[in-house]
Amino acid sequence: MRRAASIADSPPEVFSPARHRLALWVIYGVLGAHVVAMIAKIDEWPLSYYGMYSRVQPPEVCWDVVYGVTTDGREVRLQDDDFWQPIGASRLGYALKRLRQEANTRDPAHSADVQSVDRTIAGLMTIYESRRGVDHDGPRLAKLRLYTVTWRLDPRLANLDSPDRRDLVCEYVAQR
Numbered sequence: 001m002r003r004a005a006s007i008a009d010s011p012p013e014v015f016s017p018a019r020h021r022l023a024l025w026v027i028y029g030v031l032g033a034h035v036v037a038m039i040a041k042i043d044e045w046p047l048s049y050y051g052m053y054s055r056v057q058p059p060e061v062c063w064d065v066v067y068g069v070t071t072d073g074r075e076v077r078l079q080d081d082d083f084w085q086p087i088g089a090s091r092l093g094y095a096l097k098r099l100r101q102e103a104n105t106r107d108p109a110h111s112a113d114v115q116s117v118d119r120t121i122a123g124l125m126t127i128y129e130s131r132r133g134v135d136h137d138g139p140r141l142a143k144l145r146l147y148t149v150t151w152r153l154d155p156r157l158a159n160l161d162s163p164d165r166r167d168l169v170c171e172y173v174a175q176r
Contacts, residue, residue: 062150064096064169066124069143082136083128096120096146100169121146121172129174144172 015023037044066078066089081088087095100117125144132138150165 060150060152062148064093065147065149067145067147068141070139071142083138118170121170125172125174142174146170
């Protein structure tokens with residue numbers, strides 16, 4: 001015959017009391033470290049306060065964007081990742097912006113720094129044309145242009161294809 005379980009019967013202990021206290025101290029320690037990191041604004045993973053989302057964003061965003069000019073004169077934004085594999089279009093824009101910033105922070109008398117951006121655009125034209133027809137079906141280009149493009153922030157991205165301003169940084173004309 002089965003015995004009815006009483007309230008006084010307790011389940012067997014899984015952890016010893018010392019182990020239980022140690023586990024609680026570890027949990028409290030991790031939570032405490034996160035609280036200290038948030039208060040001190042220490043942005044080191046895993047004690048991050050997620051600063052990327054906690055700052056007020058400026059009303060405009062600027063980005064370096066590569067445009068191609070087709071043989072018939074049309075200008076095409078080259079933002080498809082297939083054009084620039086393995087780096088991708090967003091990383092390419094960031095890399096070009098960093099290259100230009102580094103060239104501008106040095107002595108302006110160094111024309112080699114300014115030419116490095118021009119050489120980079122010429123190299124991008126070579127990469128684009130060598131991959132055309134193999135990895136992407138982009139149009140044949142006569143020129144490659146680098147613009148600094150500025151948009152007003154729109155939460156719906158309604159103005160993504162129509163930036164507020166485009167400033168030409170450099171242009172490479174293909175030799176035919």
